[in-house]
Amino acid sequence: MxxxxxxxxxxxxxxxxxxxxxxxxxxxxxxxxxxxxxxxxxxxxxxxxxxxxxxxxxxxxxxxxxxxxxxxxxxxxxxxxxxxxxxxxxxxxxxxxxxxxxxxxxxxxxxxxxxxxxxxxxxxxxxxxxxxxxxxxxxxxxxxxxxxxxxxxxxxxxxxxxxxxxxxxxxxxxxxxxxxxxxxxxxxxxxxxxxxxxxxxxxxxxxxxSGGPAARRDAVVTFGDSITDGVGSGIDADNRYPDELAERFAAAGEPRGVLNHGIGGNRVTNDTVWAGEKGVTRFKLDALSEPNVGTVVVLEGINDFGGNGWQGFPAGPTPEVSAEQLVEGHRSLIRQAHAKGIKVIGATLTPVKGSFYYTPVNEAKREAFNRWVRTSGEYDAVADFDRALADPADPDRILPAYDSGDHLHPGDAGYRAMAEALDLDAF
Structure with missing residues (x-):
C-alpha cells in the first residue's frame, strides 16, 4: 500500500x-x-x-x-x-x-x-x-x-x-x-x-x-500486503497482527511458528516496480517454502483495486483489476496451498473509507470480493477482518480507535483486534 x-x-x-x-x-x-x-x-x-x-x-x-x-x-x-x-x-x-x-x-x-x-x-x-x-x-x-x-x-x-x-x-x-x-x-x-x-x-x-516442545506440522504463515507486514504499527513494538496472533498461541500454552510474509504495496494480480512480484507468483517462493507449515492466512487485494487509480505510487497506476480477476487470483493461491496439503484461510479486505484508496467503484469491488470470501466456501475458513475493524456507525470506515491515522492501515490496537478476531480452533 x-x-x-x-x-x-x-x-x-x-x-x-x-x-x-x-x-x-x-x-x-x-x-x-x-x-x-x-x-x-x-x-x-x-x-x-x-x-x-x-x-x-x-x-x-x-x-x-x-x-x-x-x-x-x-x-x-x-x-x-x-x-x-x-x-x-x-x-x-x-x-x-x-x-x-x-x-x-x-x-x-x-x-x-x-x-x-x-x-x-x-x-x-x-x-x-x-x-x-x-x-x-x-x-x-x-x-x-x-x-x-x-x-x-x-x-x-x-x-x-x-x-x-x-x-x-x-x-x-x-x-x-x-x-x-x-x-x-x-x-x-x-x-x-x-x-x-x-x-x-x-x-x-x-x-x-528445533528441539522445542512443539513438533507438529503446525506453523502458520500470514501472507499479504502492508496490513500483514505491519505498516502503521509501532517501531520495535512487535505489534503487527501476526505478532499478536503468536502471543495468543503462547498465552494458550501452544506456541507455534507464525511467519510473516507480508510485503507493503504487494498485489495479487500484478507485479509492481516497488513492491515485488504479484502474490500468485511469490506465494510458492515465500509462503509455501517454509518448514512444517499447516495453515496460511491470506489477506491481500486492496492494492489491486486502489493502486490502479492512484498516481502516488512510484511507478504510477497499474492496470484496472475487477473483483472477478481478484477472485481468480485467490483461487490460484487456494489451489497452490491445497496441492501441498496446506489449509488456507481467506480474509476479508479491511475498510478504506476516508483514505486515498476510497472511491465508490473501489468500494463496490471490495464489497463484492468480501461477499465471495464469506459465502463461496472456497477457502477452508474465513477471517472477517473487515467486520473486526469496521466502525459500527460507518462500516465502510475503520473504527477511529483502530486507525493508524491514514484510514487505511490499522494502528497497534487495530492489529490486536485483527488477531483476536481469528478463531484459534481454525488452525
Missing amino acids: APTNSLRRTGVALLAATTLVALPAVGAGTGASAAVAAENGSRTWHGGWAASPQPPTAPFAPNWSEQGFFDHTVRQVVRVSTGGTRARIELSNRYGTTPLRIAGATVARTDEGASVQPGSVRRLTFGRERSVTIPAGGTVHSDGVPLEVAALQSVTVTLYLAEPTGPATFHSFASATSYRAGGDHRYDRGGAAFEETSDSWYFLSGVEV
Whole structure:
C-alpha cells in the first residue's frame, strides 16, 4: 500500500526489470560435508521468524539496499514466535546480481538495542565453514547451533560483510531497527559501535529453531500486503497482527511458528516496480517454502483495486483489476496451498473509507470480493477482518480507535483486534 507520512523514513523495494527466481537452498552451505547435511536434514526445523525478500530500492526514503555494504557489520533483532534449544538462520541473495560473500555471522539472545546478553553469542557456520558465498538468486541456511530461546524471545543476528556486496536483497517495511557499524563487530556484546540505524532488514529472511516442545506440522504463515507486514504499527513494538496472533498461541500454552510474509504495496494480480512480484507468483517462493507449515492466512487485494487509480505510487497506476480477476487470483493461491496439503484461510479486505484508496467503484469491488470470501466456501475458513475493524456507525470506515491515522492501515490496537478476531480452533 502507499506510504503515509509516518512511513517516509522507511525504504521500499524495486522489482527488477527481469524477474529473478531463487535458486534452491545451498544445502547446509557452500562446501557442506555429507555429515553436516545429514545432521541438518535429520533434525526437525520449525520457522520461528521470517520476512519476504525484496529487490533493492529507496523511492520514499534512504536505506542501505541500493548501495549495499563493504567492511560493515549489520546487526538485526527479530522476535521468534516459537522456541527451541537450537537455532539456525536463512540468508537470501534472491535479487543479487553477483555472488554474496558472508565473511562471518553470529546469533545471540537480545539484550537492549544493539547489545546482546552475556554468554549467549554463538558463532554460525555454513557447512562447518565460518564464511559462505551465496550465488546470485540463491538462499543458504547456516548450520544449527545450541541456543536456548523461548517463544516470543528476541534474538540478534549479526553479519560481517567484508567485501563489497553490491545492491542488497532486503525487506523494506521492517517496523524494527537494524544497526550498522564499520569493521568487524560480530562478537561485540555491547552496541556502542553500531551508530547507524535503518528500519529495514537486509539479507536475513528467516530464523528457524528445533528441539522445542512443539513438533507438529503446525506453523502458520500470514501472507499479504502492508496490513500483514505491519505498516502503521509501532517501531520495535512487535505489534503487527501476526505478532499478536503468536502471543495468543503462547498465552494458550501452544506456541507455534507464525511467519510473516507480508510485503507493503504487494498485489495479487500484478507485479509492481516497488513492491515485488504479484502474490500468485511469490506465494510458492515465500509462503509455501517454509518448514512444517499447516495453515496460511491470506489477506491481500486492496492494492489491486486502489493502486490502479492512484498516481502516488512510484511507478504510477497499474492496470484496472475487477473483483472477478481478484477472485481468480485467490483461487490460484487456494489451489497452490491445497496441492501441498496446506489449509488456507481467506480474509476479508479491511475498510478504506476516508483514505486515498476510497472511491465508490473501489468500494463496490471490495464489497463484492468480501461477499465471495464469506459465502463461496472456497477457502477452508474465513477471517472477517473487515467486520473486526469496521466502525459500527460507518462500516465502510475503520473504527477511529483502530486507525493508524491514514484510514487505511490499522494502528497497534487495530492489529490486536485483527488477531483476536481469528478463531484459534481454525488452525
